[in-house]
Amino acid sequence: MLKTAAYAAASAQSPLAPHSIERREPGPNEVLIDILYCGVCHSDIHQARDEWGGSIFPMVPGHEIVGRIAQVGAQVGKFQVGDAVGVGCFVDSCRECPQCRDGLQQYCDQGMTGTYNSRERAGGAPTFGGYSTRITVDQDYVLRIPASIPLDRAAPLLCAGITTYSPLKHYGVKAGDRVAVVGLGGLGHMAVKLAAAMGANVTVLSTSESKRDAALALGAQDFAATRDPAVFKTLARSFDFIIDSVSGEHDYNAYLSLLKVDGTMVLLGIPETPAPVAAGLLISKRRRLAGSMIGGIAETQEMLDFCAEHGIASDIELIDIAGINEAYERMIKGDVRYRFVIDIASLERAA
Incomplete structure (x- = not known):
């Protein structure tokens, strides 16, 4: 030993x-x-x-x-x-x-x-x-x-890299897709970089307006401060895909309303208290609410090689x-x- x-x-x-x-x-x-x-x-x-x-x-x-x-x-x-x-x-x-x-x-x-x-x-x-x-x-x-x-x-x-890469890859995010990233921390900043490298149009959704410049510097095309409830009306039915990296308690339903028909929202964080989900928001636009956890060995190696290729x-x-x-x-x-x-x-x- x-x-x-x-x-x-x-x-x-x-x-x-x-x-x-x-x-x-x-x-x-x-x-x-x-x-x-x-x-x-x-x-x-x-x-x-x-x-x-x-x-x-x-x-x-x-x-x-x-x-x-x-x-x-x-x-x-x-x-x-x-x-x-x-x-x-x-x-x-x-x-x-x-x-x-x-x-x-x-x-x-x-x-x-x-x-x-x-x-x-x-x-x-x-x-x-x-x-x-x-x-x-x-x-x-x-x-x-x-x-x-x-x-x-x-x-x-x-x-953080593979946790965000895996759902982007699994759900087929591609060039031109509109992707929202909820939260700009350790996970969120990697989601922005990876989705942008895949050619997606990325919007960061954060409660903190102070993170706007950082989000844009990381590769996001847009930013919205979600403390303003009007944001959810303005961006309703805007996104093909949402990565939710937040572990604190928040309203999933508000973010589900931002998905287009057939849009997908993937949860990466685990809030302490289970959150209610309105079935009508899913049914009315055939939306999906999913979860994802890190990735396997082969996919993690794929992610590392992707990062090397794209300077991430x-x-x-x-x-x-x-x-x-x-x-x-x-x-x-x-x-x-x-x-x-x-x-x-x-x-x-x-x-």
């Missing part, structure tokens, strides 16, 4: 602090990755504070991992030492159910094995994430980072690991544009 420096939450009430974990030597089909950067996802906060229930402590969060291969197992053929690679939200799945066979591991019938706050399928040991200096992962759950994407800005693509990367604020607790508080306040990324070299210096 390999002693590994990390940052962990000892309990739901504890701030993250230095911790030591053990990583296994890579097996025949595994690679050992020296972690360089790890993105900070809002779900890290939910799980570290046990807001979703069932959290496993001590917990080392982090599922937006980028690094370089340090060691490969004897049967590894996909990667070699020195390759730039990434690990996203999961590190294993059953591999046998229809979804796994179709490359939809995120919807595994037995449940995907999360990169952290989960249990390994063999032995049941808890998984630990990317707020650490290295990780051992089966080669089939590792992504190749294209050379043209800066490694620190690539990290959030492994969650996440907009980030690079932080030292010592600033992670402050970063959590700033995220809760929405005070980040648009994703914190931890420089893991700072953890090595602190170890």
Whole structure:
């Protein structure tokens, strides 16, 4: 076993602090990755504070991992030492159910094995994430980072990037489609970039007028501040597709009214309180209300290659690991544009 420096939450009430974990030597089909950067996802906060229930402590969060291969197992053929690679939200799945066979591991019938706050399928040991200096992962759950994407800005693509790319691709968003993005945070800013790169006409819908210039700079063609109720009348039946990236409570029905006939609205956030949906809004225009969760390994690699082709990367604020607790508080306040990324070299210096 390999002693590994990390940052962990000892309990739901504890701030993250230095911790030591053990990583296994890579097996025949595994690679050992020296972690360089790890993105900070809002779900890290939910799980570290046990807001979703069932959290496993001590917990080392982090599922937006980028690094370089340090060691490969004897049967590894996909990667070699020195390759730039990434690990996203999961590190294993059953591999046998229809979804796994179709490359939809995120919807595994037995449940995907999360990169952290989960249990390994063999032995049941808890998984630990990317707020650490290295990780051992089966080669089939590792992504190749294209050379043209800066490694620190690539990290959030492994969650925020694929979470927004997958529904855009699944529902066939194409050039000329009118797409609305609800919310301009870590997810929303990636949705704007990706939809614009697909040739869509993008409008950002936000409660904050102050985000107008940022939305347009990211590639949106238009912006609407939704605190004004007149906006919903002005934009009624305007959009082919809506990506809703907001996790706070809001009125789905107001946004459904903005869809054209056969329009689709996809939910990415999970508000704490279930929201009522008016059947008449769906029935009257054959609208769809759907959900989507990250993406499978093949689709995530496709997304990374698409980003490389179109010069897309996440907009980030690079932080030292010592600033992670402050970063959590700033995220809760929405005070980040648009994703914190931890420089893991700072953890090595602190170890």
